[in-house]
Amino acid sequence: MTASVSAPALLDTAAELDAYAPGGKRAVVMTMGALHEGHASLIRAARALAGPAGQVVVTVFVNPLQFGEAADLDRYPRTLDADLAVAGAAGADVVFAPSVDEVYPGGEPQVRISAGPMGERLEGAARPGHFDGMLTVVAKLLHLTRPGVALFGQKDAQQLALIRRMVRDLNFPVEIAGVETAREPDGLALSSRNRFLDPHERRTALALSRALFAARDRLAAQAALHARAQAAGATEDRAAGLNRLGEPRLAADAQAVARARPDTGPAVVRAAARAVLQEAGAASPPLDLDYVALVDPADFTEIPDDRTAGDAILAVAARVGATRLIDNIPLTLGATP
Ligand SMILES: Nc1ncnc2c1ncn2[C@@H]1O[C@H](COP(=O)(O)OP(=O)(O)OP(=O)(O)O)[C@@H](O)[C@H]1O
Ligand SMILES: CC(C)(CO)[C@@H](O)C(=O)[O-]
Numbered sequence: 417m418t419a420s421v422s423a424p425a426l427l428d429t430a431a432e433l434d435a436y437a438p439g440g441k442r443a444v445v446m447t448m449g450a451l452h453e454g455h456a457s458l459i460r461a462a463r464a465l466a467g468p469a470g471q472v473v474v475t476v477f478v479n480p481l482q483f484g485e486a487a488d489l490d491r492y493p494r495t496l497d498a499d500l501a502v503a504g505a506a507g508a509d510v511v512f513a514p515s516v517d518e519v520y521p522g523g524e525p526q527v528r529i530s531a532g533p534m535g536e537r538l539e540g541a542a543r544p545g546h547f548d549g550m551l552t553v554v555a556k557l558l559h560l561t562r563p564g565v566a567l568f569g570q571k572d573a574q575q576l577a578l579i580r581r582m583v584r585d586l587n588f589p590v591e592i593a594g595v596e597t598a599r600e601p602d603g604l605a606l607s608s609r610n611r612f613l614d615p616h617e618r619r620t621a622l623a624l625s626r627a628l629f630a631a632r633d634r635l636a637a638q639a640a641l642h643a644r645a646q647a648a649g650a651t652e653d654r655a656a657g658l659n660r661l662g663e664p665r666l667a668a669d670a671q672a673v674a675r676a677r678p679d680t681g682p683a684v685v686r687a688a689a690r691a692v693l694q695e696a697g698a699a700s701p702p703l704d705l706d707y708v709a710l711v712d713p714a715d716f717t718e719i720p721d722d723r724t725a726g727d728a729i730l731a732v733a734a735r736v737g738a739t740r741l742i743d744n745i746p747l748t749l750g751a752t753p
């Protein structure tokens with residue numbers, strides 16, 4: 417017997433949502449629709465956090481305030497019927513899909529949230545005003561839905577960091593939960609914009625995730641070499657001792673290992689990612705790199721080359737044809753394997 421999934425309630429006004437108060441904890445997943453398996457993983461995580469007595473609300477709203485290019489807004493996919501099916505199958509109780517007038521009854525809001533310096537880096541530099549518009553609608557949707565917990569994807573890592581910062585800086589009474597990036601079997605991060613890629617563009621676009629994985633693997637390999645060199649006790653002292661014992665070849669080997677000092681720093685990570693992205697830049701169709709950056713997860717500033725320990729995010733953005741894609745991976749510098 418297959419479990420039956422009841423369709424979620426479709427609500428489009430704040431008043432309807434108010435009348436739909438949950439019996440238990442409310443968990444909210446905010447989206448711009450065109451739901452895919454990445455969104456479904458957020459909704460399933462929301463279901464788990466809300467529990468059987470709680471309520472899962474999925475918001476579907478293509479927020480004009482966070483789009484720079486009108487063309488990007490115009491061509492953003494809108495697939496509400498299919499979205500209801502995906503949301504229901506993943507465990508949503510309610511889909512809240514308000515109109516632009518419902519969210520912005522007074523027209524474009526004059527008072528907005530400012531994303532601050534973190535909002536001007538990377539995605540913020542590429543899409544001026546994007547993060548102010550995004551935070552403004554997230555703040556509004558938090559007020560309209562009043563959740564106990566709101567879930568966001570790690571795929572939009574800078575967005576997630578800014579939402580956490582807004583909630584902390586402005587004392588929003590909500591827990592923010594991040595959810596790991598869902599990927600296609602070949603590594604491509606799921607995104608609503610992937611549907612614009614033709615098969616050739618999709619092949620080129622794979623370089624984004626391949627670059628991230630190459631950097632992660634290079635960092636792990638360098639860390640393993642580093643650990644081996646240390647475990648071998650390969651120090652200059654040992655080389656000197658071998659020399660004194662009349663073992664010049666062994667001494668030279670020990671000295672070579674001692675001096676190799678496998679680099680586990682930011683430069684190695686960036687170089688490994690760049691190599692893959694440069695190759696894709698010469699592919700047909702080419703990948704047009706916007707940025708590849710190794711940043712501090714706390715504020716999205718570039719990690720200096722001499723910082724060899726701590727958490728980092730390797731983030732990449734590129735255009736393939738008319739489609740702009742982003743991806744990222746969390747890394748730990750200086751971790752022992
Ligand atoms: N592959 C994914 N894995 C996990 N979460 C995701 C993924 N893609 C999107 N999300 C999350 O889903 C939420 C809604 O995102 P959104 O509706 O913008 O989808 P999207 O696929 O990122 O669309 P696009 O990239 O075209 O803007 C965000 O919290 C986002 O981080
Ligand atoms: C958080 C969000 C729903 C705000 O419009 C949007 O930026 C998105 O889908 O990631």
Ligand code: BAL
Pocket residue numbers: 482572575
């Ligand atoms: N996925 C983040 C929202 C945006 O691209 O506008």
